[in-house]
Amino acid sequence: MSYARNFGRFARCLVPALLLATAQAPAMAQQPPAKPAAQQGAQQALIERGKYLAQAGDCIACHTVPGQKIFSGNRAMPTPFGTLYAPNITPDPETGIGKWSADDFHRMMRTGRSRKGELLYPAMPFASYTKVSRADNDAIFAYLRSVPPVRLQTREHDLRFPYNNRALLIGWRTLYFKEGEFVPDRSKSAEWNRGAYLVEGLGHCAMCHTPINMLGGSSEERAFQGGLIPMQNWYAPALNSNKEAGLGTWEIQDIVDLLQKGVSNRGTVYGPMAEVTFNSLQYMNDADVRAMAVYLKSLPSDLPVNVDPGKAPARADVTQQHSQGRRVYMAQCASCHGEQGRGKLPHYPPLANNQSITMTSAVNPIRMVLNGGYPPGTRRNPMPYGMPPFAHSMSDHDLAAVVTYIRTAWGNRGAPVTVREVNELRSATVE
Known part of the structure; x- marks a missing residue:
């Protein structure tokens, strides 16, 4: 009797379970099969x-x-x-x-x-x-x-009317x-075309390094000639082969190092470009960064836009501003950048023959002296040396004088800086 009762109880449980399993079988069969390992790997x-x-x-x-x-x-x-x-x-x-x-x-x-x-x-x-x-x-x-x-x-x-x-x-x-996909130039090498694809496409380098007009647009004729970045008070330098304002005298390796490491024998990245190197360029492989450098080095030169020997400022060694600037420089700057502005590579960039110092716009050197800054920490330069700010310790007159000095000393042919320019940037960059 107990056996019969137990069997009956077992049967009553088994039948619904079998029915449930049968009902679920088609649904289970409809589940997508697991992807093969090769497909998952792809x-x-x-x-x-x-x-x-x-x-x-x-x-x-x-x-x-x-x-x-x-x-x-x-x-x-x-x-x-x-x-x-x-x-x-x-x-x-x-x-x-x-x-x-x-x-x-x-x-x-x-x-x-x-x-x-x-x-x-x-x-x-x-x-x-x-x-x-x-x-x-x-x-x-x-x-x-x-x-x-x-x-x-x-x-x-949050845009103003009518924008x-x-x-x-x-x-x-x-x-x-x-509109249109990049079309390779068959007269150029595969490396050049890869660089052009990255610079003109994903890298969107022209967006900052081309002058922008009041409509927020830029022309192909002035591509990569450099320009002021709106609302950021940084000047993006020329990236073409101009020997005075661009990359014409740079070695390919110097361009690669600047893009990938953030520092090179010719300069250091700061401001918005430091963010690009930190977020983007340091992770790119050597071949792609070199291709970008090859392409940039090949860009046709425009007329010199910031260095004209006929219009260069007179060497005013005896003027008060130049003398004042030299005194400030020797006291505050020479220990790192050297009395002759040669710097101490790779940590302290040279100021002599440094195109970022002598560009038409002086916003970059003014901002660096005001606010200081660090190049990005990258895989190939994980512990960068930085520059302290001097906004708290220099007056606008001293700052204008020292920036004028580094823009006109050691053969540099930049224009003098006014106290008003310094004051405007100091006000604009106050947090």
Whole structure:
């Protein structure tokens, strides 16, 4: 009897379990099979390649607020027209790009239009990104889809009228945007073409190193001639082969070192360029950085824009400003940069024959003396030497005098600096 009762109890449990298993069997059969190891490996390789390309494009600089989660957006970008906020590009389906397809992403990069067809403001460098290949866009998209999603709504842009009217972008695009993938120049080497693709495309170097007009546009005729970066009070130097203002007298290795390490025998990166080296260029492989240097070195020279022997300032060794500047320099600067401005490589850059010192605009040397600064800590220069600020210890007169001195001493042919220029920059850079 007990056996029968136990068996009956077992049967009553077994039958529903079998029925449940039978009912679930079709559903279980519909689950997608696990990807083969080779396919998983290929996907991971695509993601790693996309990460490399996203670093080459310096996506983190705009789409990540320092200290916040990567690519979660909302970093403010001040412009002469108001403040723009970079969008969330994590794979969150509600506030990021979780609902985007690879086609949507490629279309945005190629055309400068959002997934919904809205015209993008050109703070997003789509005029450069349009040159990126479909394969590279797909890799970047795969990488972005692999980062942790962040639920964070992007802030609305805060633009003044009439710049908040996106319809005006049609005119801007007509003047300054040419859609189309990079086309290799068959008369050039593979290395030159790779460099051109990176500089003109993902690197979007022309965005800072080309003069920008009052409409926020730039012309191809003046590409890479250098220019003041709006709202940042830094001057991006010329990157063409001009021997006076550009890279014409630089060795390829000096360009590579500056881009990848942040320091070279010819200079050191500070300000916005230090951020580019830190976030982007230090992670690029040697071949790609060299290709960029080869391409930049080949860019045709423009007419000298900041050095004209016929208009050079008179050597005013006897003037009060020059004498005052020399006294300040010997007391404050010579211990690191040397009495003759030769510097102490690799830690203290030379000031003599330094093009960043003698450019038409004196904002860079003024800012460095005012605020000091460090080059970026990079994999090849992990412990950089910095420069202390002198804003607290130098008057505007002393600072103008010492910057004038380093711009005119040792054969440098820069123009003198006025007290007013110093005062304006001191006021503009106060936090």
